Amino acid sequence: MKIVGVTGNLTRPSKTRSLCEYLVDQLSEGSSGHCFDLIDALPGLGGTVWRSEAPGEVEAVLAAIEQADILVVGSPVYKASYTGMLKHLFDLVDAKALASKPVVAFATGKAPAHGEHVEAHMRSLFGFFEARMPARFIYARDHDFEAGLPGSSLKAVVHQVVQQVRTDLVA
Template sequence: MSTSFNVVAVSGGAYRPSRTLALTEAIVDALSQHLQFNTHLIELGDIARPVGGALSRKELPADVEEKLAAIEQADLLIVAAPVYRGSYPGQFKHLFDLIDQHALIDTPVLLAATGGSERHALVIDHQLRPLFSFFQALTLPIGVYASEADFRDYRVTSEPLQARIRLAAERAAAVLRGNHDGAVLRKIA
């Protein structure tokens, strides 16, 4: 197995403990069952204040700039966002406003979201997918949505959600290895 894959996971929650972080970590763990990779976990809550106060990347401290560069250089992005009032949080969007618009072309992205109920499950297709379509990223056809009922003490406890996570990880691994339907993904330099 290769360890050259660079997987960056972005957890868009601003608070701890966080169901969004728990979901993100569960997806990363499931992916590790299929291949070896270098991982970088970015928690929005850790960088929310400097990101929120920046109108451009020039205003960011070096440690936050490194996190944005990691997103731009990922071989695979795992992006999870909490749902507030029917969409992802503005701070989450602003983080991606600071990403170079050409940096994610052809980058595979596994989308995930958490919400209070099943009412918000379409956030992946109606909010997150269009955001990454702008970047010309390759959003995986499968997404992972989790509601509050899928967790106990900020751990995934729902077997259907665990099965969905395993399936999404399996498919993401196949895409990352270039074996999905025989297609080989290449990043445009």
């Protein structure tokens, strides 16, 4: 099973990347897993209008997304949504590539109220792709991390989501 994580980050290290790595690690359980940040698709991503013209670094991320058995997608919150470049990346993904695939979406942010907004945006995006998202959305704030890594309460939430994804895979 191939687990791929993608974050809307333009910098590393980050809490978003840390949570993505933890989710991919928990989901992979002996399978292969890899995380990408938007920075891995730069500078070519911003100038890519058509998939057929995508430079190698962009195509590599797109191919990994489309070939994943389980996709983990996270973003820091920007103005109550995910990053615009993350949306642009998914605008280049084949519309049928994620149909029926599990997608664990999450966001990291500071304001409690942003969680429900970014969740709605992500559910809409992955609903378009007809992907399967767990009922539980992960919204992590600064206090959910310890020294930049997921803290115990966040790990408990991740465990619940991972169990739901595994249960859904068997069903």
